Amino acid sequence: MSKQKRSLGGYRPQEVQRYLELLRLELTIIKDQLASEQAKFEERLAARLKNNEQIRAELQDALAQERRIIEDAEPEAPNPS
Amino acid sequence: MKRLPIALLGVSRRRANRQIDRERALLEQARAQLEIQRAEHELAIKRLDTETEQLRSRLAEAIVRIRHLEAARLVNPEQADKTVPASDMGLAAAAPHPSVPLRMGDSLVNAGIITAAQLETAMTAQKQFGGRLGDILIDMGFATDEQVSRLMSDQPDKGRLGDQLVEARLITENQLRQALQFQQQSGGLLGDILLSLQLLEPEDLYRAIATQNNIGRIGSELSINTPVRLPETLARELEIVVIHQYINRFLVAISHPLSTEQVEEVEQHLGMPIEQVLATKDEMERFWRDVYGSEMLHESTSKLADEQPHNSALQTFTRMQLGVFIAAVMILAAGLSFQFWATLLTVNLIIQLFYFVMSMFKFTVILVGSRRGAQFRYTPEEIAQIDERELPVYTILVPMYREAQVVPHLLHNLERLDYPKAKLDVRLLIEEDDDEMRTLLAEMNLPPYYTVLIVPDGLPKTKPKACNYGLIRARGEYVVIYDAEDQPDTDQLKKVFLTFKQCPEEYACIQGKLNYFNSDQNLLTRWFTQEYSMWFELLLPGIMQLNVPIPLGGTSNHFKMSVLKELGAWDPYNVTEDADLGIRLYKHGYKTAIVDSRTWEEANSKTGNWIRQRSRWFKGYMQTWLVHMRNPFKLIREIGFRGFVGFQVMILATPLLPLLNPIFWLMLVLWFGFQVGIIREFFPGFIYYLASFEFYVGNFLFIFSNVAGVYWVIQELERRGDRSFSYKLVRYALPTPIYWVLMSIAALKAAWQLITKPFYWEKTEHGLTEPPAMPTSDSIGIPHTVPQPQQRGEQSAKTASPPQS
Amino acid sequence: MLKRHRIALILFAAIFFAEFALGYYYSSIVGYIHSDAISRVANAFYVLYSRDPHLGAIGFVWNPLPSLVELGILAFYPLFPALASEGLAAVLQSSLFAGLSAVMLYHAGRRFELSAAMSIPFALLYSLNPFIFLFGANGLSDSLYVYFLMMTVIQFSLWLKDRGTHSLIVASFALALAFWTRYEAVPFGLSLAFAVLIALLCIRHAAQNNTRPWREKLYKVEATWVLLLLPAVFSGLLWIFFNYLIMGNPLYFLNSEYSNVAQSEALKNDAAFRQIFDSPLLALAFVVRKTLWFSIPLLAILVLRLFSRRLLRWDTVILLLLFAAVPGLQYALLLRESSFGWFRYFMYVFPVTVAWIPYELSRFRKGPRQRLAFTAMAAAMLGTAALLSYAMTDPLIAPDENNFLKPQSQNEHYVAQSRERSIAAYMDEHYPDATVLTDSYSAYNILISSRYPKKYLITSDYLFKQALNDPPGNNIDYILIPKPLPGIPKSAVNARYPDMFQGGIYWATLEHDFEGQWKLYKVKKWQPNAQ
Incomplete structure (x- = not known):
């Protein structure tokens, strides 16, 4: 910074330096957040997917059960056609 | 924006700022990325949540069914059968019309593939969200694809739509014949014709079309359960909206069945199969509003400002303009303090030359405009010869705000238009906070080619914004704007069609002529009528002939839809968006023509109201001028020197002359009235002759052109056997200078508003023609009084042109 | 095209x-x-x-x-x-x-x-008429006036035929410009007003809705009047206003010492005119006689109308009205004893009729009928040419025009002009730098022939009045005055100092006498006593 060109009505070098550091700090924070949110999201997604798979399986079971019952009952059902 | 303290001999500011800006841009980028990621995450989670919810409810339903089955089997196996006839009845009630679901569901049950309870579950889902029963059954896992498609192939051929409707007893043979005859004559889709003849309800028609195309209809549940949506551009291109998420597919509402490639494209976007359900136009509008409302609002308010910021009035003054303005004021001040008289004289000379050029140009324009060929004219025979099958779909936009009292009138006027109704796309644009209009229109049984659009709230709340909003989904090849109280001549749309056909390709806009139906109400309306007569009968046709930019008049401008959209439509931040659009059309090399067809409007009959309206116009012209004069050299390049001069005369002189006039009137009074000697000093030699010429000849020419203009209109009308106007009107052109005083008042108000609140829309009251029926106060809250149709009828019979007979 | x-x-x-x-x-x-x-x-x-x-x-x-x-x-x-x-x-x-x-x-x-085969000969038959041709060459304002007059008639007749507003607008401006050229436009405007009345109330036209109520028809008459006459009326008012503003007398152009009224004072002493002035009948005969010289085309039109059974149509009345405006004014002026009744004042009926001819011919079916009618009109125009050629050779009928034909030494105007030109040369030679007070009304020939026009202090100069009242006190070096003649209005100097030409005046000495017609006085440089 000290090598920077000087001008008559300029900024104080240390002020500029500090401000830039501030900006960079904020950038790192956001990048961290991006990563952490992504991770958290993947976690949540996995949980939900797993949950859904589970329910889906349950549903399949239930439908299969239903079918079984129907097919069991079928021979007894009167069929007008 | 953080301000860093400034120190002596510090770091170069420019460099430091550049560095800071770079860092800041990176930061912004990261922030945006975060936003996007968050949105993506949320969507994915929501989508899964919806899926979970769906699965849960399916599971619950399945469990209930199983429990029932088991209970039935345990208690009495016989009883299980009783559900069959019961559900049979339910089926009949649920899908009374097309025989397909009944038969298919029935035969599936009969074939023992599904149970009656399963069928009912599927039927409920269908009723709620729509779609085809077979697909739902497959989706719910009750049946397999082959089982269903085997049955489907058994279905009889669907046949033509008309026959199908007759078969379903929705229309009679006679009605079909009538509609077909209509189609033969005017072209268009049979469905639209049936609707326009009001022979059946849109819902029934669309169900039949859906059946014909082997797709489903939309269900009764119109709320959307999924956060998933297609990108707006794709959605608009294909006219589809995702409305429901099933476990393994999306339900999309469509206006037309999609092709296989289109389906693939959509499925690729959504990552799941889709099922198409047909929606009526009204339903589609609702979905669009729900799903893409904010995009549409954004488009209607910001499109122009985003895409062509240089053409948008969002910013009233640019920094450069302010700079030039301040510099001008400073130079003037300096001049006045050092060379008082010389400066004043120079300024006066410039103003006088300006006046002179403007007056001469305007008068030339009027002379040119008085030639017969200046407007496109058509005889009734030519109109009768039009093959209606060639007519394209025509969109009519009617922006309205708190004008409930003129709605019956509006409907009456639009119904009178001589154009195949099946090819009309009337879009009534209502503001969201206008409850009165909303209720009124909801209660009315509007013909099916009307669409009521509720423009979402948001600033700026202007007419152009509403129009942009209405334009987004408009279907027409041509589009026109009418105000709610307008009475267009019945042949206007056809005349415009002929004009477009006759003109070269670059003609993108046809302006109808505006005039007033209440001209004889009082002196103000008479003057107003005269002014309009001159403007639309002589000035605009003249301008068209000279090929300089035309400031369009507020309504009855007909556009080619494609061009209008290409230009970014209206500028919502400009309060005379029409004038501005005329300039932009010209900039893009498009031309405007005037057609000899009138639209009758209501002239402002109260001075206060009139001044408000006029000040808005003046303000808009100033805005328009400022927008296009951001870079005068560029403007000259874009519209040529002649266009540039025309632009100054039409856009700058119109508000500026009334602003300057009072100064000179004052001098005139001081000079002739009190012989104040100092006035003489302002007008030495040459300036004196110039100013005198303008005073004597210029003023006279303006009065005379009013006389000529109004005479012209009356004569033209008389020639056609129309006696809307009395020749009595001509004599009132003589005291027009009083009208000019009113204009100056309005111009002063406009200049003040341009600085204080540039986008504020000075609303003008309408419906002030019938003093007894209408509230006369200027209050905004007009009581909900719909005038008696008879009264209106009398009014229009008296003032409007008689229908052709 | x-x-x-x-x-x-x-x-x-x-x-x-x-x-x-x-x-x-x-x-x-x-x-x-x-x-x-x-x-x-x-x-x-x-x-x-x-x-x-x-x-x-x-x-x-x-x-x-x-x-x-x-x-x-x-x-x-x-x-x-x-x-x-x-x-x-x-x-x-x-x-x-x-x-x-x-x-x-x-x-x-x-x-x-x-057809072009009719239009070109038609235009030439008019323009090459010796009388008309002379007026195109002689620099008088008649050519200009006739141009606007014919434009008014042509546009008005176009309006009669098509009822196009455009024609009315052009006609109204032509009429106003005619007024700015000659006061004779005033009675012509009056005729037009009546013509409008007839056209709108009596003539049926496809462009006109005849079922309109009477009141509406009257409104239309009013509106048409406004449109057609507004520029002319405005011009008249403006002229009066200017006269008031600059001359301090709104009717200056009517009643000043230089106006027509003042000039025709002289006529009252003329025995022949005295007789005419005293008898309306004689005056009428006088007017008719003069008008008849120019009336062959009108008579031809009337005959054509008679043969085509259109004589009793309303547009005949309109033509007669427009025609009558010119002699009508002269008649009125004669009754008011204020017209010279010059031959050329009656010529305007000829261009008015000629301008009407295209309308007249358009009433005939195209083909032989129209050609026949055109031949008749052409013959009438030729006849007029012959008649007017004869009139010009007779100084008793057309003295003004005859001046061009006779030997210039017999032309008193020519003699006066050459004298005045030599005065100008003399003045330029001997007094190039002096300030000379003179009345521009009488000295115009001298003024425009001078190479140093600015040395003359003339009527329109700001100092003129002041200088006239006190020449020695206003740095006037010389005063140039014409010989006061009976019947010709006195110049301002002669009016102020009536005896100066004959007897001189105490504050000036005679410097030069130009053949007894003009005198140049040198002003003495001392303050005159109050008179």
Whole structure:
């Protein structure tokens, strides 16, 4: 910074330096957040997917059960056609 | 924006700022990325949540069914059968019309593939969200694809739509014949014709079309359960909206069945199969509003400002303009303090030359405009010869705000238009906070080619914004704007069609002529009528002939839809968006023509109201001028020197002359009235002759052109056997200078508003023609009084042109 | 289209150059120009080149348009002094409008759907009529006036035929411009007003809704009046206003010492005129006799109408009204004892009738009938040409016009003009730097012939009144006055000092006597006692 060109009505070098550091700090924070949110999201997604798979399986079971019952009952059902 | 303290001999500011800006841009980028990621995450989670919810409810339903089955089997196996006839009845009630679901569901049950309870579950889902029963059954896992498609192939051929409707007893043979005859004559889709003849309800028609195309209809549940949506551009291109998420597919509402490639494209976007359900136009509008409302609002308010910021009035003054303005004021001040008289004289000379050029140009324009060929004219025979099958779909936009009292009138006027109704796309644009209009229109049984659009709230709340909003989904090849109280001549749309056909390709806009139906109400309306007569009968046709930019008049401008959209439509931040659009059309090399067809409007009959309206116009012209004069050299390049001069005369002189006039009137009074000697000093030699010429000849020419203009209109009308106007009107052109005083008042108000609140829309009251029926106060809250149709009828019979007979 | 323009251009060029050649011959080679023509040039000249150049110097007696036109031409005076000194500006003006008139007649023929084979001879038959031709060359304002007059008639007849508003607008401006040229436009406007009344109330026309109630028809008459007459009426009011503003007397042009009324005072002493003034019947006979010279085309039209059974149509009345405006005014003026009844004042009925002919011919079915009618009209125009040629040779009938034909030594105007030119030369030679007070009303010839016009202090100069009342006190070196003649209004100097020409005055000495017609007095440099 000290090598920077000087001008008559300029900024104080240390002020500029500090401000830039501030900006960079904020950038790192956001990048961290991006990563952490992504991770958290993947976690949540996995949980939900797993949950859904589970329910889906349950549903399949239930439908299969239903079918079984129907097919069991079928021979007894009167069929007008 | 953080301000860093400034120190002596510090770091170069420019460099430091550049560095800071770079860092800041990176930061912004990261922030945006975060936003996007968050949105993506949320969507994915929501989508899964919806899926979970769906699965849960399916599971619950399945469990209930199983429990029932088991209970039935345990208690009495016989009883299980009783559900069959019961559900049979339910089926009949649920899908009374097309025989397909009944038969298919029935035969599936009969074939023992599904149970009656399963069928009912599927039927409920269908009723709620729509779609085809077979697909739902497959989706719910009750049946397999082959089982269903085997049955489907058994279905009889669907046949033509008309026959199908007759078969379903929705229309009679006679009605079909009538509609077909209509189609033969005017072209268009049979469905639209049936609707326009009001022979059946849109819902029934669309169900039949859906059946014909082997797709489903939309269900009764119109709320959307999924956060998933297609990108707006794709959605608009294909006219589809995702409305429901099933476990393994999306339900999309469509206006037309999609092709296989289109389906693939959509499925690729959504990552799941889709099922198409047909929606009526009204339903589609609702979905669009729900799903893409904010995009549409954004488009209607910001499109122009985003895409062509240089053409948008969002910013009233640019920094450069302010700079030039301040510099001008400073130079003037300096001049006045050092060379008082010389400066004043120079300024006066410039103003006088300006006046002179403007007056001469305007008068030339009027002379040119008085030639017969200046407007496109058509005889009734030519109109009768039009093959209606060639007519394209025509969109009519009617922006309205708190004008409930003129709605019956509006409907009456639009119904009178001589154009195949099946090819009309009337879009009534209502503001969201206008409850009165909303209720009124909801209660009315509007013909099916009307669409009521509720423009979402948001600033700026202007007419152009509403129009942009209405334009987004408009279907027409041509589009026109009418105000709610307008009475267009019945042949206007056809005349415009002929004009477009006759003109070269670059003609993108046809302006109808505006005039007033209440001209004889009082002196103000008479003057107003005269002014309009001159403007639309002589000035605009003249301008068209000279090929300089035309400031369009507020309504009855007909556009080619494609061009209008290409230009970014209206500028919502400009309060005379029409004038501005005329300039932009010209900039893009498009031309405007005037057609000899009138639209009758209501002239402002109260001075206060009139001044408000006029000040808005003046303000808009100033805005328009400022927008296009951001870079005068560029403007000259874009519209040529002649266009540039025309632009100054039409856009700058119109508000500026009334602003300057009072100064000179004052001098005139001081000079002739009190012989104040100092006035003489302002007008030495040459300036004196110039100013005198303008005073004597210029003023006279303006009065005379009013006389000529109004005479012209009356004569033209008389020639056609129309006696809307009395020749009595001509004599009132003589005291027009009083009208000019009113204009100056309005111009002063406009200049003040341009600085204080540039986008504020000075609303003008309408419906002030019938003093007894209408509230006369200027209050905004007009009581909900719909005038008696008879009264209106009398009014229009008296003032409007008689229908052709 | 192109061809039509080319024909028009050729027609214009031919007439214009022929007229200008004749005019040039008279004013430059022969050296005679009508005094009214030269005085209009002088008025324009004062505006630009007098001591105090200002537009007001154009004068407020005669309608200013001819001088305004010449004003534009006189801008080139520094390059071509002959424009003023020999009155060529006036010649240019009159030949220009003669050319334009020919083109206008040709266009009118085409507008009324006559063939080119009719329109061209028609225009030529008018323009080459010796009498009309002379007026295109002599620099008088008649050429200009006739141009606007015919334009009014053509446009009005177009309106009668088509009822197009455009024609009314053009007619109204033409009428106003005619007014700015000659006061004779006033009665013509009156005739037009009646013609409108007849056209709207009595003639049926497809463009007119005849089921309208009477009140509405009257409104239409009113509206048409407003449209057609507004420019002319406004011009009249403006003229009065200017007279008030600059001359302090709104009716200055009517009743000042230079006006027509004042000039015709002289007539009261003329025995022949006295007789006419005293008897309305004699006056009528006088007017009819003079009018008849120009009336063959009108009679021809009436005969044609008689044979085609259209004599009793309302548009016959309109034609007669327009025709009668000219002699009507002269008759009224004679009754008021204020017209010279010059032969040329009656000529306007001829262009009015000619301008009506295209309309008249358009009433005939195209083909042999129309050709026959055209032949009849052409014959009538030829007849008029012959008749007027004869009239011009007789100084008793057309004294003004005859001046051009007779040997110039017998022409008193020519003699006066050459005298005044030599006075100007003399003054330039002997007193190039002196300040000379003179009345521009009588000295115009001297003024425009002078190479140093600014040395003259003339009527329109700001100092004139003050200087006139006290020449020695206002640095006046000389005073130039004409011999006061009976019957001609006195110049301002002679009016202020009636005995000066004859007897001199105590504060001035006679410097030079120009053949007893003009005298130059040298002003003594001391304050005069109060008179």
